[in-house]
Amino acid sequence: SSQATWGGRFSAGPAELMLQFSESVSFDRRLAPFDIAGSKAHSAMLAHVGLITKQERDAIHAGLDAILAEIAAGKFTWETKFEDVHMNIEQALTKRVPAAAKLHTARSRNDQVATDMRLFFKHACGVLQEKIRGAERALLAAAEANADVLIPGYTHLQRAQPVLLAHHLFAWLEMLERDRQRLAEVAAHANWCPLGSGAIAGTTLPIDREFTAKALGFVDAKGRPQVTQNSMDTVADRDVFIEFAAAGALFGVHASRIAEDLILWSSAEFKFIELPDAFCTGSSLMPQKKNPDSCELLRGKSARLQGNLHTLLTLAKGLPLTYNRDLQEDKPPVFDTFDQTAMCADVLAGTLGGMEVVRARCGAAVADPALLATDLADYLVMQGVAFRDAHHAVGAVVKLAETNGVALNALATADVQQVHAGFGDDWAQVFDLKRALTKRTGTGMPGPAQVKRQFARWRKILK
Numbered sequence: 001s002s003q004a005t006w007g008g009r010f011s012a013g014p015a016e017l018m019l020q021f022s023e024s025v026s027f028d029r030r031l032a033p034f035d036i037a038g039s040k041a042h043s044a045m046l047a048h049v050g051l052i053t054k055q056e057r058d059a060i061h062a063g064l065d066a067i068l069a070e071i072a073a074g075k076f077t078w079e080t081k082f083e084d085v086h087m088n089i090e091q092a093l094t095k096r097v098p099a100a101a102k103l104h105t106a107r108s109r110n111d112q113v114a115t116d117m118r119l120f121f122k123h124a125c126g127v128l129q130e131k132i133r134g135a136e137r138a139l140l141a142a143a144e145a146n147a148d149v150l151i152p153g154y155t156h157l158q159r160a161q162p163v164l165l166a167h168h169l170f171a172w173l174e175m176l177e178r179d180r181q182r183l184a185e186v187a188a189h190a191n192w193c194p195l196g197s198g199a200i201a202g203t204t205l206p207i208d209r210e211f212t213a214k215a216l217g218f219v220d221a222k223g224r225p226q227v228t229q230n231s232m233d234t235v236a237d238r239d240v241f242i243e244f245a246a247a248g249a250l251f252g253v254h255a256s257r258i259a260e261d262l263i264l265w266s267s268a269e270f271k272f273i274e275l276p277d278a279f280c281t282g283s284s285l286m287p288q289k290k291n292p293d294s295c296e297l298l299r300g301k302s303a304r305l306q307g308n309l310h311t312l313l314t315l316a317k318g319l320p321l322t323y324n325r326d327l328q329e330d331k332p333p334v335f336d337t338f339d340q341t342a343m344c345a346d347v348l349a350g351t352l353g354g355m356e357v358v359r360a361r362c363g364a365a366v367a368d369p370a371l372l373a374t375d376l377a378d379y380l381v382m383q384g385v386a387f388r389d390a391h392h393a394v395g396a397v398v399k400l401a402e403t404n405g406v407a408l409n410a411l412a413t414a415d416v417q418q419v420h421a422g423f424g425d426d427w428a429q430v431f432d433l434k435r436a437l438t439k440r441t442g443t444g445m446p447g448p449a450q451v452k453r454q455f456a457r458w459r460k461i462l463k
């Protein structure tokens with residue numbers, strides 16, 4: 001028979017090529033801490049229900065602890081011939097303690113790997129939430145340091161209306177905070193214990209699923225154990241994998257959009273900001289160049305994060321219930337999403353943290369009176385003019401300024417009044433930026449009072 005764990009019914013072992021093809025230990029070894037935690041909880045449960053003795057449980061626990069220490073010290077020998085992280089650890093345990101032969105009682109690698117991954121997701125979501133918090137804090141600090149700076153807001157990348165820079169930064173904060181909350185939801189979805197589902201149909205042995213769930217922290221807010229409700233779904237389900245990758249992909253989209261704004265703002269054409277040298281690189285040819293590489297890579301990584309999501313969706317879509325070996329391919333995209341999202345959040349925090357605002361350039365750009373053309377239409381509305389007529393009249397005023405080659409606010413009052421009788425002698429007061437911002441008092445608007453409220457809100461959230 002074959003030497004493999006499952007070798008009983010085989011007369012020959014797998015081909016060397018098959019071993020290379022089917023191994024996953026090269027990438028799933030990072031699950032070792034979760035695999036060992038799962039095995040300790042499972043063996044504790046086996047002892048609890050009397051399927052193994054307390055001595056056997058203790059021997060298994062001691063053996064697993066020693067193996068974990070060896071792995072952490074980099075002294076563990078991972079072997080391709082044992083396929084995956086689960087069998088490598090079980091084989092190593094078998095060499096140490098005879099009771100190892102009982103560890104896999106009432107368990108399959110199918111519910112084992114599902115458990116390892118759910119434990120991984122709970123951990124990973126926590127790590128990523130903290131890293132996103134880091135980027136959020138960098139944003140709040142940038143807003144604090146530049147609380148009085150105004151810039152044009154853009155639609156279609158054309159100057160639209162003036163906003164406080166802090167309002168723009170807080171828009172990014174909203175995006176990142178949704179990403180953080182999404183990760184909390186993914187962690188909640190992962191919070192159901194698969195163990196006890198077995199390969200597909202549970203077990204005939206008298207196990208206690210709630211005991212294992214509790215031991216592994218698969219509990220609700222009140223500490224009640226949460227176990228999955230259908231053994232077939234449990235070993236086939238990869239929803240959390242997809243949700244995790246989707247959360248990473250959407251964070252990537254947000255990071256990419258932020259990066260795109262930063263790239264534009266740091267160009268000579270805008271120069272609203274100077275990016276930190278530490279997150280830029282030079283050109284091998286052009287000595288003057290300072291390129292926004294961290295931002296460009298954030299944009300690039302978002303493509304990769306989307307690719308990981310797509311891989312998982314495609315992997316799952318055609319599979320018959322329940323477990324199929326295809327599913328082993330679920331891990332590389334998940335781990336890559338974790339690693340890249342973590343690094344992107346850190347790099348975003350570093351780039352934002354070192355960004356310098358060029359106040360003079362922001363001031364010059366926001367001084368463009370055309371940014372207040374909408375406010376001029378609002379002025380007419382307040383005189384009782386219908387908005388559509390007001391819009392048309394202001395459009396004609398803009399055209400007149402263009403024809404005369406003067407700024408919108410430099411037109412003669414008489415000329416403006418000729419366009420529409422609703423313009424009073426005070427029409428040019430509209431072009432006071434301070435007045436324009438102060439009038440924006442509603443929730444979510446860029447007026448100073450509202451932005452102040454947002455400062456307080458974010459300080460509280462990020463304290």
Ligand code: ARG
Binds near residue numbers: 024328
């Ligand atoms: N390495 C496998 C995976 O990640 C573990 C589950 C193997 N199960 C099986 N029936 N061959 O999917």
